[in-house]
Structures are given as C-alpha cells and as structure tokens.
Amino acid sequence: MSTFFLVIGLGLCILVFFVLYRVVFGPGVFNRIAAISAIGTKTLIILLIMGFVYGRVEMFVDISLVYALLNFIGVLAASKFLEMEKEL
Amino acid sequence: MTSAAVILSIIFMLGGIFFFTTATIGILRFPDFFTRLHATGKGDTLAVLLCLIGLAIYEGFSLTALKIVFIAVFMALAQPTATHAISKAALRVGVQPWMKGGKENDSSI
Numbered sequence: 001m002s003t004f005f006l007v008i009g010l011g012l013c014i015l016v017f018f019v020l021y022r023v024v025f026g027p028g029v030f031n032r033i034a035a036i037s038a039i040g041t042k043t044l045i046i047l048l049i050m051g052f053v054y055g056r057v058e059m060f061v062d063i064s065l066v067y068a069l070l071n072f073i074g075v076l077a078a079s080k081f082l083e084m085e086k087e088l
Numbered sequence: 089m090t091s092a093a094v095i096l097s098i099i100f101m102l103g104g105i106f107f108f109t110t111a112t113i114g115i116l117r118f119p120d121f122f123t124r125l126h127a128t129g130k131g132d133t134l135a136v137l138l139c140l141i142g143l144a145i146y147e148g149f150s151l152t153a154l155k156i157v158f159i160a161v162f163m164a165l166a167q168p169t170a171t172h173a174i175s176k177a178a179l180r181v182g183v184q185p186w187m188k189g190g191k192e193n194d195s196s197i
Contacts, residue, residue, distance in 0.1 A: 001146075004098065011105055015112045022115055022124075030121050030178045037170060038115060038128045041163070042108065045139045048156070057147065061155045068159055072166040079170075079177040 002053055009049040016042050033078050040071035093145055100142030107135035120186035121178060129171035136163050 019042070022035035044064050051060025114127025140160040147153040 001094065004101075008101055008105060012108065015108055018112050019115060028121070028183070030174065030181075030183060031124065033174060034121070034125050034128055035115060037174075038111065038132055041132045041136050041167070044159070044163075045104070045136065048140075048143055052143065052146070057152050061152050061159070065155065065159055065162075068162060068166070072170055075170040076173055079174040083177040083180055085181070 005049050005052050009046055009053070012042050012046050012049070016046075029082065033075060033082075037071060037075050040067065040074075044068050044071070093148070097142045097146035100138050100145065104135045104137075104139035104142060107131050107138065111135060121183050122175065122185050125171060125175055125178075129168065133164065133167040136160070136167070 016039055019035050019038050023032050023039070026032050026035060044067050047060055047064040047067060048057070051057040051064075054060075108131070111128050111131030114131060115124050118124045118127055137160055140156055140163070144153045144156040144160070147156065
C-alpha cells in the first residue's frame with residue numbers, strides 16, 4: 001500500500017509541473033491565480049499522502065488543513081485586490 | 089484493516105487522480121480564461137473530494153479521519169466560492185469571454 005501511495009504522489013507531482021506551465025507562460029494575472037489555486041489543491045493531497053508514507057498522518061493532516069485555509073484566503077484576497085484595480 | 093476498505097480506498101483515489109488529470113488537460117488546452125476556470129473549478133473540487141474520502145476510508149475510525157472529513161467539507165464549500173470570486177473579479181475588470189467563431193482571444197489582460 002505504501003508503494004501505491006508513492007505512485008499516486010509522483011503522479012500528482014507530474015501534474016503540478018504541467019499546471020506550472022500555465023503559471024509561468026499564462027497570459028495575464030487571472031490565469032496565473034487560477035493555476036496557483038489548482039496547484040494548491042494538488043499540494044494538499046500530496047501533503048496527506050506524504051503523511052501516510054511516513055506514518056505520521058496526525059501531524060501532516062494539520063499542515064494540510066492550514067494549507068487549505070491559506071489557499072482559500074489567498075485566492076479571495078487576490079481577487080478582491082484585482083477587483084479594486086480599475087486598470088490592469 | 090479489512091481488505092474491502094483498502095480496495096474501496098484505492099478505487100476512490102484512482103478516480104481522484106483521473107479527475108485531476110482531466111482538470112490539468114483542461115487548464116492546458118482550453119482557449120481562454122473562463123473556460124480554463126470552468127475546467128479547474130469543477131474538476132479539482134470533485135477530485136479533491138474523491139481523494140480525501142479515499143484517504144479517510146483507508147485511515148479508519150479515528151480523530152485523524154474526522155479531520156480529513158472536515159477538510160473535505162471545507163474544500164467543498166471553499167473551492168466554488170473562490171472560483172466564483174475570481175471569475176466575478178475578471179468579469180468586472182473586463183476580460184472578454186471567448187466567442188464561437190471569433191478570433192483567438194487569448195491576449196486579453
């Protein structure tokens with residue numbers, strides 16, 4: 001089962017690198033924010049899988065919870081800031 | 089840990105990986121911002137829910153599984169809210185949606 005978790009984590013890391021193309025080359029700031037939000041949700045799952053691989057889930061689940069909260073707050077703050085900016 | 093729970097967890101996590109892959113293909117291939125947000129907003133939400141439910145089933149009955157279920161409930165509330173906020177901000181700033189038959193409108197903002 002640990003091998004399965006490692007394979008799932010590596011697949012998620014490859015998907016994160018594919019989404020990173022949209023962060024680097026994506027036209028405009030909104031594409032970048034949406035791609036960063038997608039990377040954050042993938043990172044949440046990667047953190048939990050790391051907890052299962054290392055056998056210390058009770059520590060990694062708190063880190064994952066804080067990561068989910070920070071991702072949500074970050075996207076909301078960036079969208080409110082860009083909404084106030086009239087010209088981009 | 090029964091083997092039925094392990095098999096159910098594997099099925100849920102493979103479904104989550106499938107929907108993560110489709111959301112990634114959508115965010116790479118769709119023509120403009122709103123269609124990309126359509127792909128990543130719904131696909132990532134369902135994929136996160138499937139992966140978290142699979143991990144909670146593998147964990148069994150404990151406080152950690154309760155916390156994982158709480159993360160799943162929070163993501164089900166937060167991810168559509170974030171998608172709605174960023175799409176409304178983009179619409180107010182003036183990102184033009186992609187029209188059928190129009191030119192490739194990828195250079196806006």
